[in-house]
Every structure is written in structure tokens, then in C-alpha cells.
Amino acid sequence: MLRPTPCGTLRTCRARWNRAPLVLAVLLFAAGGLRAEETKPAANYARPYEPATRPALIALPPGAVEPQGWLRDWCLAARDGFTGHMDDVDVEFQRAWAADYCMTGERLAWPRGGWPYEGGGYWFDGLARLGFVLHDEELIAQARRRLGVVVDHMHPDSILFLWWLSKSKPEDVQSVQIDCGWPLWACGLLGRAMAGYYAGSQDPQVLQTLETAYSGNGELVRMGWAMSNPWPAYETYTWTGNREIAAALDVLFSANGGGRDTAQCSWNRYRAMPNMAPGAEANDHVVHFLESTTPWALGYLWTGDRRFLDATLAWHDLLARDAMQPSGVPVADEFYGPTGAFRGTETCDVAGYLWSQIMLLGVSGQGRPADRAERAFFNAGPATVTRDYKMHVYFQSPNRMLDNFPPCPHGPQASGCSYKQKHYPLCCTAALNRIAPNYVMHQWMATYDNGLAAVLYGPCKVSALVADRVPVEIVCRTDYPFDEAIEMTVRPGREAAFPLSLRIPGWCKSPELAVNGAAAGGAADANGFVRIERLWKPGDVVRLRLPMAPQVLAGRDANAGGAPYAAVAYGPLLFALPIGEQDGPNVPDPAARWAYALDLPGGDAASAVTVSRRPLPARWDWPLDAPLTLTVPAVACDWPLDPAAPRLPAAPVAQPDQPERITLVPYGCTKFRVSMFPVTERAWNAWEPKNP
Secondary structure, eight states: OOOOOOTTOOOOOHHHHHTSOOOOGGGTTTTOSTTHHHHOOSSTTOOSSOOSSOOSSEEOOTTSEEEOHHHHHHHHHHIIIIITOGGGTOHHHHHTTOTTOOOOGGGGSTTTTOHHHHHHHHHHHHHHHHHHHHTOHHHHHHHHHHHHHHHHHOOTTEETTEEEEETTOHHHHHHTTHHHHHHHHHHHHHHHHHHHHHHHHOOHHHHHHHHHHHSSOHHHHTOSSSSOSHHHHHHHHHHHOOHHHHHHHHHHTSTTOOSOBOSSSBOGGGGSOOOOSTTOSOOOBHHHHHHHHGGGHHHHHHHOOHHHHHHHHHHHHHHHHHHBOTTSSBOBSSBOOSOOTTOOEEHHHHHHHHHHHHHHHHHHOOHHHHHHHHHIIIIIHHHTBOTTSSOBOSEEOSOBOSTTOSOOOSTTGGGTTSOBSOOSSTHHHHHGGGHHHHHHHTSEEEOTTSOEEEOSOSSEEEEEEETTTEEEEEEEEEOTTSSSEEEEEEEESSOEEEEEEEEOOTTOSSOEEEETTEEOOOOOOTTSEEEEEEEEOTTEEEEEEOOOOEEEEEEEEGGGTSEEEEEEEETTEEEEEEEOBSSSTTSBOTTOOOOEEEOOOSSOGGGGOEEEEOOOOSSOSOOSSOSEEEEEEEEEOOOOOOTTSOOOOSSOBOOOSSOEEEEEEEGGGOSEEEOSBOBBHHHHHHHGGGOO
């Protein structure tokens, strides 16, 4: 075990890191982890120590899935923007988990200065995973250097990853419990980064650090502002079988629970089913909600009690019902609330919501969380940042006609809805680095019958093991979601029989599937997947077409006195009326016309919508001149703009004789936009029975 060293006297760990060469892609889990030889699991990607109840799907190691096409362009923008250069953004990121910057006492807590620990955890998590999915040695080396400081200083008496604090000192233990255990929450974020790095590198020193942190700290694993630590602790157990970690999880998922549960920092309530009656459950800070509900799904894996998973899924259904924005993320400014044209979503929650849905997808095997993940990623994901990935908003909203509009209710307030290099607090600047790599690395997952599942779509290449440890490469050529066709070329190292499971999105009514040109029938199962099991030969081609149709999302904006609204979706994409930009993303075109009400007819909206496609540009940066557009009928309306209190018109708009046609583009391509529109009387009368 490593010995403690004084803060500020960093012992070099370069030699130790150099003795742990990186093992890429398909070889990462070929041995089943550090102790696979003890158990020899039958499934290619099973962990050496797993509870009796297994997840439905197994995450592949970071690097097994590589982005291609437009998705690679966006990942490269992240690398060249925030993710690869956070040290240049703010001195706090230079201090993040640094050897010479060790806070103690009340300075550890929010908001007195603990941001480098939270921010560092978020950033390192995205940094390491992006490095692996791009196979970018510079990013991987940067993650290695930063995490190496923690690796080098850890010792058995450390309080989780806070190596300069000691479990044997009551004052240190007390200091990490103030403000609902904010420092412990930050440790969980770093633990997730460590687990991601170990999954991609198999570096034994990183695994030793995880085991040191989560053994002997059982009570602290079960404490904190939110449940950030149980997930990396569980991951560490599956690699090591550590009995002390198992004991901590036993207590956490016991009948009485093991976590702190007070009015200020409660997450034990999420272990049980919510009251689904409207308004029966108090809302919550959305980061806290996501990080406090999602880990209870581990209770199902740990105990076999299905009620844990059912409760977690039900809480997320409640969030979707009561707070979901058309862009695929919940209202989160910073607490959740009813859908609204001018309600905000914190960038932290774009990253957190995507993470939560992917984790629930893996545990449950249900396609619905994957549908939600795609909507969040394709819409809200690009809206968080500028096209060069060098500025971001703290909050985004469905409608943004002016800079810093609507007024931001929390956080940085006066500047939170403007695109800037950073916002204080720095949580969103750090968290946005998790968005792209988390999506890419989970596009494919493994199954326990040694097959693969395509769960999130986009251009990519997966290199993995199937059947009896046969290496396979599958290249997905597609412009999805800007096109409907996905072509997958399967290249196993030799002929091999194994299953491929393909997710059919819930919005797709008539998918078309063919193998080597021959129709491959088969309806999706209850979880939304089609399974193809056959003898695969090098060069076999699977073609999946997911026909898209315009869909009108209509309802009432409770934040505007019940004003009617409508939005237009096409497949997983939300569409918006773009407002041009002058001199960057914070100056709208003053001549732009945006005051329109949608006049789409009820019933078959597709008959009134014109879809136009052209090839994607050579380099993808979410262009305002989008390659996919929808032209829809609308009428100009009287919609006075009150920057202090923006609202939709209170009633449907009177119908003139001749509507105009306006062109909408994908929401993610816009910085100024209208995506939740007023509606005409004619349209609303057709929709109203469905939207009381």
C-alpha cells in the first residue's frame, strides 16, 4: 500500500505509470479484469466479482467504440476546445486535486472553495473517456498526470480520495460531513473518473487507489450530498471482490438503509416508489435528483430485489412527465418544474441526465432510457456549447431571442444564459466535458450471451469480443439522426455465431431491417430490441432504416398561466425557428422575424410539413445552415417581448386566411431560436382534446 506524503511534496509517479502500459479496445477485458483468473467468467465482458443479479447489458471499455463521421468531428472539437484545455480556462482547474492545493475544514464545503474537487471530478471523467474513445495519447497522458497525483498520495487512512485528511482524526471526519457531505460528493465524481480511467487502461495502481478509497470508508461511502460514491464503489467491488466494500453496500441496500437522511440532504426517499399523483412529490435540485435516484438501481443488482429498479424507473418517469422539455432534458433551473418555453436547464443536468439514462439502460435493458438519452444528446447537448467548443451557457431554454434571455433564475444569474468561456460556479464548465464521450462509448454494449447490442445510434466503429472470444469489428456508416439509414458492416476475425441486438426507437413505427440485402423480419421485443442470431461472416452487412415522421408536441405552459404551445419533432430531433447571429452567439440578428404561431393541422401533421435534406458538410460543427430542414405553416402574430418576464401569448392566435411557411432547423444547430411556439385557434382546436 502506498505511504502518505505531505501535501505539496509530490513524489513522482512517472516510473510507476510507465510500468503500466495501456491496453486498448478489445483486449481490455479479455482477461476479465485484474483478478479474472480466479473466477474465469463465461461471458467475455463479465466482471470477476458480480452479484447474483446481473445487469441486462455490459458497458464496453472506453475505446472499444470510436466515433466516426460527424460524431468524430464533434469529439475533436471537444478535444481542441474545453476538454483538452481546461487548465487554461480558470486557475481552479489547475488546483483540481493538485498536490499543493489541499483544502481543510470549512473551506472544503460549498460555496467556500470546494469547487476544484467537484469540477476536477467532472473534468477528469470526461477527459479520460474522451482520450480513450479518440485513442488520443495526449489526452490520455493528461488524464494520467492529473489522476496520478491522487494515486501517488493515497494511503489506508485517507478519507476516500481526500488523501491529506485522516479517518483517525475526528476533526477531519467532521469537516467532510458539513453541508450534507459536499466533499464526499466531490469524491464520488473523482471515483467515477478513476473507474473510467481504469476501465480504459487496466492500470493496477489506479485500481489499488479505488480499493484503498472505498474499503475502510463504509460509512462515508453511504454519506454525502448525493449518492455519487456507491456507483464507483460498486464498480470497484466487481473488479476486486473487496469484502469491506461489499459490507458497505450490504448496509446501504438493507431494509433500513445506511445513508444520511435529513430534510436538507435526503436521498433515502428515492429507494421506494414515488407517489405518482400530480403534485404529491416535492421537487428537488436536479443534479441531486439524478445522482440520488439512479444509484438505487444498483440495489436491484446487489440484492435481487426488483423493487429497487422499479422505484428508480418510476422516479425518472415522474421527472419526464412533470418536467420534460421538448429538447429531451428536464427543466432544471436549478430545481425541476413544469415544462416551459422560457424555463432553463443547467448544463450540469444535460450531462447528468444523459449519464443517468445510459446507466438505467445498462441495468434494465429497456429501450426507453436510450430513447431519452438520444433526445438529450442530439438536442440539448450541442445547445450547451458554441460550435468551436470554447464557450458555453450555464442555462439553456427552448426559446432564446435575445442575449441572456430569459433572465436566469439561479447560479450566475446575470450571465448564465450567455455563451462565455466560464461561469461561476464552475460546475457546468467542468460537467459539459462528460457529454460527448459518455454517449460515444455506450453506443454499443455487450450481452451475457457473448453478443453485442447497438443501443445508441450515430456513425461509429466498435471493436469487441463475441462468441468464444472472437474479435469483431462493426463499422456503422450513417448520418443519423440527420438521415434514416444505418449500415453496419460486420467483420469477425473468423466465422462465428453470435447475437446482434438492435434497438428500435420508440418513435419509429415501421423500421426496415435487412441482412445482406434480404429482409430480416422480426418485431421489437418488449424492451424495444430486435435480435438477429446467425453465423456471421466477414463482410456481412446489416441495413437498418428508421423512417421518421413529423410529430407535433403540444401542451400548456404552466409557467405562463396555461398558455398553449406546440413544438415540432422529427425522429429524435427537436426543430426550431433559427434566429441569425451577428459577431458570435450572443448578438442576434435584429432584423430576424420570430413572432409566429404554428398552424399545423391536427391529425396528419406530415401532410403539411416539407422535409428537405442535403449532404452533411465536410466538417460538422452544428451549422445554422443545416443539412436537414422542415418547412411548416405558421402565421405572424402579436407577441410582445418582455425581457424581464417573457411569456407565450395567453390564448391561441386568431387564424388569417393565408398562413406563411417558415423553415425550421435542428434545435442543436441554433443559439438563438424559437422551439416552443404559440398556436393558431384552428390548430389548437384540433389538438386540445389531447392536451387538456
